[in-house]
Amino acid sequence: MFFHIVLERNMQLHPRHFGRDLREKLVSKLMKDVEGTCSGRHGFIVAITGIESVGKGLIRDGTGFVTFPVKYQCVVFRPFKGEILEAVVTMVNKMGFFAEAGPVQIFVSNHLIPDDMEFQSGDVPNYTTSDGSVKIQKESEVRLKIIGTRVDATEIFCIGTIKDDFLGVISDPGTNA
């Protein structure tokens, strides 16, 4: 789920940037530093949408660096247990398949794939129903439900299921192409 929130961060800036572009430098460094990172509490920081305020700088003794407290608005993405997500399949193997929803990697084990879908090895490994009407392979889009999440410093990893009503393939690259 996405949230638009305000976060705060103390930014250290090298004295060489002190000039009329100070604010721009601060913002571009902030973007470089935080976009794409994860925190357990807020999830994945997708993008900074604006700067709320830049506080008073504090000169660090000895180094000349200055610390600015910056409040910024950003869009964060955090998956929740029980949430329904749409994701793109990245890898299929006999254990199950991996899918990605933006920065989040999700694994769906074959225990949580409907029983009538069987693994087919070959050039393009896939899970297919016995009548061949539904197929999950690389690049397929699936709707799945999150049943477990784990947030690390740089990635969010989830366990998902498609063994439930209204879950499963929503588009098949084979038929769409």
Next chain:
Amino acid sequence: MAVLHLSSLTADSPVHSSSSDEFAAFLDAELDSASDVDEVESGEAEGEEEVEDEDNDTGDGDGSIDSSRSKKRKIELIEGAVDPQSSVSRGEPAETSGASMALDVCTHPGVMGGMCIRCGQKVEDESGVAFGYIHKNLRLADDEVARLREKDLKNLLRHRKLILVLDLDHTLLNSTRLADISAEESYLKDQREVLPDALRSNLFKLDWIHMMTKLRPFVHTFLKEASSLFEMYIYTMGERPYALEMAKLLDPGGIYFHSRVIAQSDSTRRHQKGLDVVLGQESAVLILDDTEVVWGKHRENLILMDRYHFFTSSCRQFGLKCKSLSEQKSDENEAEGALASVLEVLQRIHRLFFDPERGDNIMERDVRQVLKTVRKEILKGCKIVFTGVIPIQCQPENHYYWKLAEKLGATFSTEVDESVTHVVSMNDKTEKSRQAVREKKFLVHPRWIEAANYLWRKPPEENFPVSS
């Protein structure tokens, strides 16, 4: 249950909230009642039960027990795979049907990133076998591995395939560090443009890992042909980044190996390779490797390969004094090299395994038996006398060459009589050696047996003369 939370989340989600504290507070509240989303908050995971209890209470309070029952059961079903503990601790024996109980108890068949792959619960258990090559944090319980293998075997046999585990170095290719390239072979590095096409297309300079790699002649044809008969794994004692780099050279299209690349760090025992990390039934696995000792428990699956030494450093490493192929500016013969002959063997084994004439159950067939039978035919009809090979204090049946020849189907004699076909000797001065020459028997060096083992056919005897 989960859906309820979702809707509550969307209803009052702080999309326009201007304070992160507010959001954090909201999240905390949500987490208290919802889930153990991450380790930081995992201590609060118990919260879920409370909410459910409330749910039940209101249901009972209505007095409509039936509706509350069905509602609860529905919740259980939705949630059955999600959180087994909460329903156990709910304390409502009369209402929990057998079916939902069965759903609730999860055996945790595997763990990925600290979560059960089936129920999503946090699992601290470090048991089972790690399958780091499939995903860095994956562990599977022994039962699950057995289940996957069983399922996989049916699937494989239906597609008339077996499993082939391939070693990299000295089997499919030869690599050297750039720093170890000798002066005599530096032309490979410096005069790349003038190399013949056949060599250039199989020679790779990988600056970012400081290596130069030469693929064994015939390897592309080999992989193409073998992929139609086998599901293939790479299993190397090299490091993972190296293994992946090599897989890319061998399989640029990514169609042969997919995620089936096993490196040193994936082995469960140090300095050993094992089929325990291969998700395939041992009775359907063949291994191609140039080193026998690493396959302690699986020698019966192993087809030993003649080592491919292209670079000088590789020869030196194995103590070979002769000039390397690179220095001689030559290479293994494409059509008669080790890979071509082993491909024939593999095709033969595959044919015998899936022979429609065989009456037995296909699920019970064992490729190791087939391998043994095929191997026994190599020196079939050869009756061997050893002379000057086996030390006098050694029990002949236990000697390396005796055992090897026996595996290849040869029979033995102690005296040179009518039926004997070959005299294997290190020395042409022994009585039996002279007798062999007199009676026009083949007199060969013991390497003849080793060559037969590698070539999978009786090698020409005249190439293995016995020197004095």
